[in-house]
Amino acid sequence: MMAVNLGTAAVASDGVCPSGQAATDYDDWKYLANNAIRTADDYASKRNPVASFVMADVDALFQVAGEHEGQYLVVLLAASPTGTAFAMLRPNFDFCSDPSGLDDERTDLFTVVEAKLNGIPF
Numbered sequence: 001m002m003a004v005n006l007g008t009a010a011v012a013s014d015g016v017c018p019s020g021q022a023a024t025d026y027d028d029w030k031y032l033a034n035n036a037i038r039t040a041d042d043y044a045s046k047r048n049p050v051a052s053f054v055m056a057d058v059d060a061l062f063q064v065a066g067e068h069e070g071q072y073l074v075v076l077l078a079a080s081p082t083g084t085a086f087a088m089l090r091p092n093f094d095f096c097s098d099p100s101g102l103d104d105e106r107t108d109l110f111t112v113v114e115a116k117l118n119g120i121p122f
Contacts, residue, residue, distance in 0.1 A: 015070040016062055017096035022072070024060045031104035032091075033058040036074045040087040043112040048122035051085040051115070053078050060095070067113075074110060083118040 023029055037053050044051040056078035063069050068088075072095040076087040089110040093102060102109065115122055 017072075021096050022060065023091070023093075023095050023097065023099045026098050026100065028098070028100040028102075028104075032099050032102065032109065033074075035104045035106070036076060036089050036110050039089060039107070039110045040076050040085075040112060040115065042107075043087070043115055044085065044117075044122070047115070048117055050082045051117040051122065052080050052082065053085055053087060055080070056085070056087075073113065086114075086116045086119075087112055088114040 017025075023032060036058055037056050040053040040056065044053060053076050056076040059075050059077075060072050061075055063071050063073055068090065072091060074089040074091060076085070076089070078085045090113050092109055092111060093099070
């Protein structure tokens, strides 16, 4: 996947975005959240078509430990009749910037780093 660079943003020494400067703090985040859902749903359709992220709740979390320490990940959680689908996606753009310049139709904005249905990875 190709990284998308929106420019250089100020980031605290711990990697956390300054207050009000995370992608989730901007109005256009809703379009990127929708892109994350589509990315996860496409991933699921190819690996476990029973899983669905169409109505997923979307959140972004800064990782303080683990494999993705110091990075933001987007977390999706969706409950459906087939079970609970969970996905973590890594943004391929500067998360500490205004996302309004991104084309939300791009398919390379996120990379799925983990996906599970009812706790079983796929």
